[in-house]
Structures are given as structure tokens and as C-alpha cells.
Amino acid sequence: MPSAPLLLSQAFNGLALGTLLALVSSGLTIILGTLGVLNFAHGALFMLGAYAMYVVATATGSYVLAVVVGAAFMLVVGVALERGLVRLFYARPHEDQILVTFGAGIVFTEVARAIFGGNALTVPTPSWGQGIVHLGFLFYPTYRLQLIGIIAALLFALYLVLYRTSIGLVVRAGIEDARMVGILGINVRRAFLGVFALGVVTAGVSGMLYAPIISVEPDMGSNFLVQAFVVIVIGGLGSFPGAVVGGLVAGEIIALTSAFNAAYSDVMLYAVMALLLVLRPQGLFGSEGRV
Amino acid sequence: MTAPLLEIERINSFYGDSHILFDVSLNVGRNEVVALLGRNGAGKTTTLRTIMGVLAPRSGSIRLDGEPIQGRPPFEIARRGLQLVPEERAIFGQLTVEENLRLAALTAPSAWTLDRIYEFFPRLRERRRSGGRQLSGGEQQMLAIARALIRDARVILLDEPFEGLAPLIVRDLVRVSRELAEQGRTILVVEQNVTAALSFADRVYILNNGHVVWEGTPESLRADPALMKAHLGI
Ligand SMILES: Nc1ncnc2c1ncn2[C@@H]1O[C@H](COP(=O)(O)OP(=O)(O)OP(=O)(O)O)[C@@H](O)[C@H]1O
Ligand SMILES: [Mg+2]
Numbered sequence: 001m002p003s004a005p006l007l008l009s010q011a012f013n014g015l016a017l018g019t020l021l022a023l024v025s026s027g028l029t030i031i032l033g034t035l036g037v038l039n040f041a042h043g044a045l046f047m048l049g050a051y052a053m054y055v056v057a058t059a060t061g062s063y064v065l066a067v068v069v070g071a072a073f074m075l076v077v078g079v080a081l082e083r084g085l086v087r088l089f090y091a092r093p094h095e096d097q098i099l100v101t102f103g104a105g106i107v108f109t110e111v112a113r114a115i116f117g118g119n120a121l122t123v124p125t126p127s128w129g130q131g132i133v134h135l136g137f138l139f140y141p142t143y144r145l146q147l148i149g150i151i152a153a154l155l156f157a158l159y160l161v162l163y164r165t166s167i168g169l170v171v172r173a174g175i176e177d178a179r180m181v182g183i184l185g186i187n188v189r190r191a192f193l194g195v196f197a198l199g200v201v202t203a204g205v206s207g208m209l210y211a212p213i214i215s216v217e218p219d220m221g222s223n224f225l226v227q228a229f230v231v232i233v234i235g236g237l238g239s240f241p242g243a244v245v246g247g248l249v250a251g252e253i254i255a256l257t258s259a260f261n262a263a264y265s266d267v268m269l270y271a272v273m274a275l276l277l278v279l280r281p282q283g284l285f286g287s288e289g290r291v
Numbered sequence: 292m293t294a295p296l297l298e299i300e301r302i303n304s305f306y307g308d309s310h311i312l313f314d315v316s317l318n319v320g321r322n323e324v325v326a327l328l329g330r331n332g333a334g335k336t337t338t339l340r341t342i343m344g345v346l347a348p349r350s351g352s353i354r355l356d357g358e359p360i361q362g363r364p365p366f367e368i369a370r371r372g373l374q375l376v377p378e379e380r381a382i383f384g385q386l387t388v389e390e391n392l393r394l395a396a397l398t399a400p401s402a403w404t405l406d407r408i409y410e411f412f413p414r415l416r417e418r419r420r421s422g423g424r425q426l427s428g429g430e431q432q433m434l435a436i437a438r439a440l441i442r443d444a445r446v447i448l449l450d451e452p453f454e455g456l457a458p459l460i461v462r463d464l465v466r467v468s469r470e471l472a473e474q475g476r477t478i479l480v481v482e483q484n485v486t487a488a489l490s491f492a493d494r495v496y497i498l499n500n501g502h503v504v505w506e507g508t509p510e511s512l513r514a515d516p517a518l519m520k521a522h523l524g525i
Contacts, residue, residue, distance in 0.1 A: 169394050173383045180381040183343060184438065185369035185398035287385070 002259040008138050010259040011252065016144050018251020019151040020210055024224055025231040025243040026158060027202030033175035033238020034195045037086060037097045042203050043225025044105035049074055049207030050216045051112055054123050057211075063126035070208045071201055078200030082193050090192070105221070113218040120215035129212070143212060150209060155244060158202070162240055171195055175238050227254075227266075230273050236286020245284055294357055296321045296477050297342070297373075297446050302351030302361070304334075304341045311337045313501045314351070319446060322475040324468075326488040326509075328523055329498035335481040336378055338498065339448045342479075343375040344368040355446065370398055372445030376452065378481075380435040384424030388415055388434055391423055395438035403441045411467075412437055429460035436467070447471075449480040453487050465490060485523055489513065497522045 002010075028042045039045075052070035057063060085104060089097045129143030162168035170191045173181050182188045207221070214220065231250045235242025253272055257265040276283070295318035304312040311334050319325045329335050340346045342353055344365040353361040360368050365375075383391050389405065392415075396402035409416035412433045418426060426434065432452055439447045452468070453461045461484065469491045471478065482488035489495070489509040497505040497512075499522050505512075512518060519525045 166393075166397055169386070169390055170397070172390075173386060173394050176383050176385055177381055179345070179365075180377070180383070181394070182365045183345065183369060183375055183377070183381075184395045185366050185442065186394075187366050 005138060007256070007259055009140065010255045012138070012140055012144075013258075014252035014255030015248070016148050016251070017255055018248035019148050019155070020206055020247075021224075021227055021231050021251050022155060022244045022247025023151050023158075023209075024203060024206045025228040025235070025247050026155070026240055027199035027206075028228045029232040029235065029238055029243040030162075030171065030175075030202075030240060031196055031199035032232065034171055034178070035086075035090065035192050036094075036178075037089070037101065038094065039086075039199065040098055040102035040225070041081070041105035041108065042101075042199075042228060043221030043223070044108035045074070045077070045200050045203040045221070046207040046224050047112060047216075047218065047221035048077065048108055049204030050123070050211040050214070050220060051116060051121075051207075052204065053208040053211040054116075054121050054216050057123050063129075067205065067208050071205055074201045074204030075197055077204070078197035079193065081200065082196040086196060087189070087192070105225075109218045109221070116218070118218060120217045123211040123216060125212045141213075147209060147213070151206075154205065158240070161198075167191075167194065227269070230269055232283075234273055234276055234283055236283030239283070239285040242283055242285030293321070294354075295319055296323075296356055297479065298352075298354040299338075299342065300352045300354075302338075302341055302348040302353065304337055304346055304348045306337075306346075311501050312341065312348070315498070315501070315503055316351075317496050317503060317506075319477055319479050322477055323494065324472045324476075324478045324480065324492050326492035326495045327479060327481045327498060328485060328488065328495060330522065330524055331483075333498040334501040335498055336450055337501075339375055339377075339450050339479070339481060342368075342448060343373060345375070366398070369442070369444075370400075372443075373448065374439035374442055374444035374446070375448045376435045376439050376450060378450040378454065380431045382423040382426065382431045382434055384422060386423055387420055388423065388426070389419040391434055392437060392441050396441045399442035401443050403443055405441075408437050408441050411440065429456050429463070432456065432460075432464060433467075436464075440471075446477045446479065449478060449482075451481055451483060453482060453484045461487060485519070485525060 024046060028039060031037060031039050049070055052073050053066050056066035056069045081104065085100060089100050125143045129146050131142045132139050133142050133145055162171060170181060170186055174188060174191055178188050227250060231246040232243055234249060235246025250269055253269050254265040257268040297319040299315060299317050301314040301316050302312055303314060315338060327335050327338060341348050344363050347362050352359055355371055355373060360371060392405060392408060414430060415433055415437055418430060453464055465487050472491045480488055492509055495507055495509055495512050496503055504522060505518060
């Protein structure tokens, strides 16, 4: 039986991983819900964000600048990917969409490998995030703690965009019935571009924020891609609240299982997903019958 | 004489290889209410979908105020002032009543205020914070019509607005439809409930197997039981 401090510290790790998974998965689920495309390049886009962070942060030494420039870079990547590739596949079968986004992910990964090599790179923790905080009975790395707050703020910003703006109104309506949105005079294609780019930026920014606490390497995204799939299945496909709650649940499952035996953390995650699929096939927040 | 507001000339529409509309022509004048009647599967919904641009006609022309609109995407056609209220109503169940209305108003050049809509449909004001999926069938239909009104659509295409509703609610909606007709709204309405449709239509077309087989006034249709029986099964 693990000690209480270890469990507590793992619960914190679970929260940190959970908020990150929530952010990564919300990008994936918004794209899936609105566009009907399961974006298999999502993990590679996470990785691209981490490399963007590495490049700008090492060149300028500024974390904030790196995030801003990196986000702008991801926006360009997102727009180019939608315009140049993904939009040609909206009307195609899901298998084709999966193949083409999976292929795009491989291209991104191999380009990163060609430029930066296969070795793990490190991104320094920002100066204001160094050290360790004493939380009463627990010592916890400062940046990890700050990260929970930063990501929570970003999730809240995403919530505001989705639930308090016209753009969000269009996105939420598009998740339900994109054709009717068009009949009501809205250029759905343009809205799709915005949604896809938003999803890509979300993936990229997740990679940027996580870069200081993970080794940056070309294949780093694949693990997150798989976990994000599980999260959106748990939360309900296409549901933003589902991605947030599912992310937190998944983060805790992984971290707490690791306290007992790290080898079983992913297995436990799949087991919970399988159980949920039996009890509630549409996921925690999904509506029945939505594709 | 000025040209009709909506002019449909010899359109042919297909679903894949199956030919559904055959040289369908019909006109709707400014401030006119036109009923499009016909049996199940006659092609009424297909006609409205083709006008709205959901389905592109393979040939023929559709003009709104003299401007061709066939082949344009639905969002452009909507911005020119045409609005389909679909048979399945297509209310956004996850959005509230008010959000459904605000969404509809987003791209309308001269949208009504919410207040004006709520004066027209007091029931929707009471339900404005309810999610679309919590509405009754009648309320959903009101909201579907309200979304067209808030856009101040020049032509409203109503697909079976009374379908599946209780008689009392149908009476309410017929009253609303008459009110709209009296206000001079231009409406093309498809209905199975012939009596209800005839009570506010100025002119009637009958569609049979994708062909327009008759055109006339409600009076002449009512006066011709044989015609009603032949094409509408009444
Ligand atoms: N999506 C579709 N794909 C293929 N065929 C279709 C499709 N929708 C309708 N049809 C066919 O087209 C014909 C006309 O259908 P339409 O829906 O226009 O009829 P309708 O007059 O509106 O009938 P109803 O009164 O039942 O609503 C029917 O034979 C129908 O089976
Ligand atoms: Mg129909």
C-alpha cells in the first residue's frame, strides 16, 4: 500500500495531467463534434507546439514570447492544414479522413525528426516557475502547480468563447446540425476553418505548456493522442464539458494507478473506458445517437 | 405587371440517379401565400430543398427578385432573404430558445429584435431559457417559424408546419399563419392538412410524382372534389 504523501502527490500529478488532457482533448472533441473528423494528427500537432516552444524559448529566453509566437505558428499550421488538406475530405468516408490525418501526423513527426534529430530536447522551466512549493504536508514543483492554474484559465477562456460568443454559438450549433446552420445564413465552411484552427492551436499550446516538464521528441504526441481518444470517449464525443471532466478523470486514473503499479496505469484507463461504454455508451456528457 | 418575387422555372432535381422533380415551374408573388399540395412522396420537400439550395437542381432556374439563385449554397440564399422552415424543424436541442433565435439572427441584414419575436410568440418568451430539446412539438414549430421571422425573411418556405401536432395547437399555428399572411409576408407552404393550408393560401399548386399537375385558387380546388380525390386522396 503506497504511503499517504505519495498518494497525495500522485493526486496532484493526476490533476496536472488531467487538466492537460482536458485541454488536449477539448481541441480534438470540438473538431470531431463540429466537422465530424477524427483528427489523427492531433498528437503530432501537440508535438509541433512543443518544438515551437523549444525553438523560440531557446532563441529568446522568453517563455511568454515563446507561447505567443508558438500559438501564432500553430494558427498558421491549422489554417494551412484545413485549407490545403482536411477540407477536401469532409465529404469523404471516415476511413479516408483518418488515413489522411494520420498521414499528416506522420509527415509532421518525420519533419521534426529531420530538423531536430531523434534525441530528446529539454525546454527550460521559466524563471518564475523554478523551485518547489511547500503545500503544508507536500512539496510540489512550482511550475507544475502553476501549470494547473494556467491550463484551468485557458479552459475557462475556451468555455467563454464557446458559451458566451457568437462564434461559440455557431460552433455549438454546428456540432448538432451543420446543415441547418448553413440554412440559417451562416457560412459553415468558414466556421469549420475557425473550429479546426482553434483545435490545432489548442493541441499546440498544450504541447508548449507541457514542454518544460517532458522531454521534447518527435514521437511525444502519440501517447497523448491515444489518451485524448480515451478521454473524449469517456466524456462523450463532441462534448466540451465531457472533454474537461473526462480529462480530469483520466488524469487521476493514470496517476493514482501509477502509485500502485505504473505498468497498469493505461490498462486501468482502458478498463474504465470499457466499463463506461457498457454502462453509458454515449459517454458522460454525450447525447445518444450523435455520430 | 412586376415579376414574381420567387420564380421557379422548369427545375429537375435528383437524389443520386433517381429523378424526383420533372420540369417543375411555379411562382410566388410579393405578399402572396402559395400552398404546394400533393400526396406523400410527391416531391414537395424536394422542391423546397431545391429552392433553399440544399439540393442543387440539375437544370432549370430559380430567381429571387429577378436574380438567379440556383446552384448557390444555402447560406448565400438565406442571406438573400429566403428561409426554409424544414419539415423536421431542426431545432438545436442543446441551445436554448433564445440562443436558437440569436443564431438565426446573426447574419440577417435587418433582424427583428427578440422582443418583437416574443410579442409575436409570447410562449417563446416564457420558454426562452429552456433548451430546445425540452420544447413540445408545438413550441418547436413556433421556434422554427420564429427563426425565419427574426431574419425578416422575404420569402418563407414552410414544410408541413402542422404535421404531428394536436388539433388545438394546429389551430393556434393556423392563426399565426393567417396573421403572417395578412401582414403581407410571402410564404410558400407545403401541407398534408389541406383544409388548414387552404384557409390562408391565396393560390395553390398540386404536385404529383414530381410534376406540377394543377394550379388554381383555393376556391376552385374546394369546388372540385374529383380533383382533390385524384391528387390529394381526400
Ligand atoms: N434523401 C433522399 N434520397 C433518395 N430519395 C429520396 C430522398 N428524400 C426523398 N426521396 C424520395 O424522393 C421522393 C420525393 O420525396 P419528398 O420528400 O420530396 O416528398 P414529399 O412530397 O415531401 O413527401 P411527404 O409528404 O411524405 O413529406 C420520394 O419518392 C422519396 O422517396
Ligand atoms: Mg415532405
